[in-house]
Amino acid sequence: MGFALFSTAHMAIQARDALQNLVFDADTNSVLRAEMAKKNLYVKRVSDTNNFDQSKRMRTGGDYTPAAYHAPGTFVSPPASVWGPQTYMASSTASYDPYGGYPVAQVPPVPIPVAPAGYAPVQNMKDNPPCNTLFIGNLGENTNETELRGLFSGQPGFRQMKVLRQERSTVCFIEYEDLHSAAAVHNNLQGAVLSSSERGGMRIQYSKNPFGRKKDLSGPMPHAVDGTPGATLSDLNGVSSSASQ
DNA sequence: AGCACA
Numbered sequence: 001m002g003f004a005l006f007s008t009a010h011m012a013i014q015a016r017d018a019l020q021n022l023v024f025d026a027d028t029n030s031v032l033r034a035e036m037a038k039k040n041l042y043v044k045r046v047s048d049t050n051n052f053d054q055s056k057r058m059r060t061g062g063d064y065t066p067a068a069y070h071a072p073g074t075f076v077s078p079p080a081s082v083w084g085p086q087t088y089m090a091s092s093t094a095s096y097d098p099y100g101g102y103p104v105a106q107v108p109p110v111p112i113p114v115a116p117a118g119y120a121p122v123q124n125m126k127d128n129p130p131c132n133t134l135f136i137g138n139l140g141e142n143t144n145e146t147e148l149r150g151l152f153s154g155q156p157g158f159r160q161m162k163v164l165r166q167e168r169s170t171v172c173f174i175e176y177e178d179l180h181s182a183a184a185v186h187n188n189l190q191g192a193v194l195s196s197s198e199r200g201g202m203r204i205q206y207s208k209n210p211f212g213r214k215k216d217l218s219g220p221m222p223h224a225v226d227g228t229p230g231a232t233l234s235d236l237n238g239v240s241s242s243a244s245q
Numbered sequence: 246a247g248c249a250c251a
Contacts, residue, residue, distance in 0.1 A: 124246075135248055162249065169247040208248050 114150030116192035120201035133207035144196030157181025175211035
């Protein structure tokens with residue numbers, strides 16, 4: 001008997017139905033029986049070096065936000081839908097056959113949502129004028145770039161990402177289609193903790209210069225909702241905690 | 246606190 005944890009109940013159901021009655025031993029004609037567990041699986045935290053109290057064990061199964069912590073301002077923990085129908089897929093899914101040739105019902109390609117391991121408070125929140133490019137700081141030395149990419153590329157409006165590893169620190173730039181997408185991510189993922197990080201939560205600021213643009217010489221633009229800087233806070237009204245609803 | 250690419 002074994003237990004397997006999935007990101008969402010929906011994915012668990014898909015896996016259950018796909019594997020149900022799978023003949024896993026042709027000699028004895030043994031058949032696999034899969035059912036939903038009564039309770040969510042508890043997973044012991046691997047690295048718990050951020051000084052924020054995460055009570056050593058994290059209950060998995062969708063609630064990634066420690067109940068005690070709420071980020072400053074209008075922070076609301078991202079709704080489950082944020083991790084839902086995203087387009088990010090691990091690149092290895094196509095080539096790897098986990099069932100080694102056993103006849104198995106073809107599981108429809110399921111997106112692999114990447115959710116932060118949790119959230120932690122963020123220090124020093126000074127920021128730049130809103131634009132479509134985010135600057136990510138407080139990334140640990142050995143931040144897993146795949147995890148980082150999975151997290152941000154799954155957000156609506158994602159365009160590109162660049163990781164910059166300096167001796168001083170590791171930082172990262174992420175471009176979104178427009179200011180609204182970037183602002184949503186700025187809100188939703190502020191203080192997000194990667195499981196590969198040994199620091200606290202990441203710091204998300206707007207980039208000084210948007211992707212693909214030289215330093216702005218012409219001064220602040222009066223009213224811009226695309227990538228250009230100069231948008232005012234009122235441009236962000238309506239963008240609070242969720243990009244999709 | 247650390248802001249590249251063009």
